[in-house]
Amino acid sequence: xxxxxxxxxxxxxxxxxxxxxxxxxxxxxxxxxxxxxxxxxxxxxxxxxxxxxxxxxxxxxxxxxxxxxxxxxxxxxxxxxxxxxxxxxxxxxxxxxxxxxxxxxxxxxxxxxxxxxxxxxxxxxxxxxxxxxxxxxxxxxxxxxxxxxxxxxxxxxxxxxxxxxxxxxxxxxxxxxxxxxxxxxxxxxxxxxxxxxxxxxxxxxxxxxxxxxxxxxxxxxxxxxxxxxxxxx
Numbered sequence: 001x002x003x004x005x006x007x008x009x010x011x012x013x014x015x016x017x018x019x020x021x022x023x024x025x026x027x028x029x030x031x032x033x034x035x036x037x038x039x040x041x042x043x044x045x046x047x048x049x050x051x052x053x054x055x056x057x058x059x060x061x062x063x064x065x066x067x068x069x070x071x072x073x074x075x076x077x078x079x080x081x082x083x084x085x086x087x088x089x090x091x092x093x094x095x096x097x098x099x100x101x102x103x104x105x106x107x108x109x110x111x112x113x114x115x116x117x118x119x120x121x122x123x124x125x126x127x128x129x130x131x132x133x134x135x136x137x138x139x140x141x142x143x144x145x146x147x148x149x150x151x152x153x154x155x156x157x158x159x160x161x162x163x164x165x166x167x168x169x170x171x172x173x174x175x176x177x178x179x180x181x182x183x184x185x186x187x188x189x190x191x192x193x194x195x196x197x198x199x200x201x202x203x204x205x206x207x208x209x210x211x212x213x214x215x216x217x218x219x220x221x222x223x224x225x226x227x228x229x230x231x232x233x
Contacts, residue, residue: 009033009052012081016049020129023095025185033060036088038095041173041189045098047091049084050076060084064091113195120218121187128184133221138178140220141190145171148197148208155207160200167196187221 002010016034019026024047029035033052038045050061058081067075079087133141149171156164174189181189194214197204 005033006052006054008058012058012084013049018130021092023092023099025182039185039188040099041170041192043098045095047088053078057081062087066094069094069097110192110195110199113198114191117191117194118188120214121191121221129182131183132179132181133183133186137221141186141217142175142178144213144217145175145193148193149175151207152197152204155200155204163196163200167193170196 013034016026016036019036023039024036025039026034026036029048032048032050034047034049036047037043045065047064048062050063052061053059059078060081061076061078062084063074063076064087065074066072132138149168152164152167170189170193174186174193178186194209197208
């Protein structure tokens with residue numbers, strides 16, 4: 001595939017192959033040249049470099065969402081290659097703005113639990129954002145998620161059914177992506193699921209997140225993820 005694209009284009013976009021960020025993730029581009037998405041699983045924000053043309057120099061067709069601070073709609077346009085970094089950095093600035101602004105849509109309790117669980121998995125290996133878990137870790141974690149998915153129904157009531165359905169959807173998404181996402185992404189999303197379970201009450205914690213279960217998961221992942229001093233003994 002890459003030998004059907006001019007070397008100048010590949011060289012121009014080479015840095016995006018290994019680009020990392022707290023707010024975004026570079027994923028398989030499919031039919032595009034580059035595809036970058038918001039790390040928030042509930043977001044549909046993206047930055048795509050769709051194609052190129054040689055017309056008085058190299059031009060790139062980009063499509064990004066949100067287009068600006070005034071709209072969540074996408075924008076799509078041809079740009080000169082020298083403009084690419086500016087457009088991309090402006091998009092990243094928008095993501096950071098969404099992640100830092102305070103709003104009534106935020107859930108500080110959920111965020112606190114998520115941060116607590118994520119802190120227990122202090123990832124220090126250099127390839128945490130690019131490499132996946134190994135096969136044994138994936139199977140072990142999938143078994144844990146499957147147990148939650150199969151047993152959480154017995155706690156369902158009219159009051160919590162929507163929240164439990166949301167947890168099950170999160171679990172389904174995580175299980176589907178265990179083999180294709182980075183270690184850091186997996187642990188972040190596992191922490192969110194654990195936080196949502198915790199927020200449902202102590203009965204949920206005792207059933208799905210007791211100390212033995214959590215320690216077993218963290219010890220299993222320790223094969224490739226260095227766990228910090230916050231690990232529960």
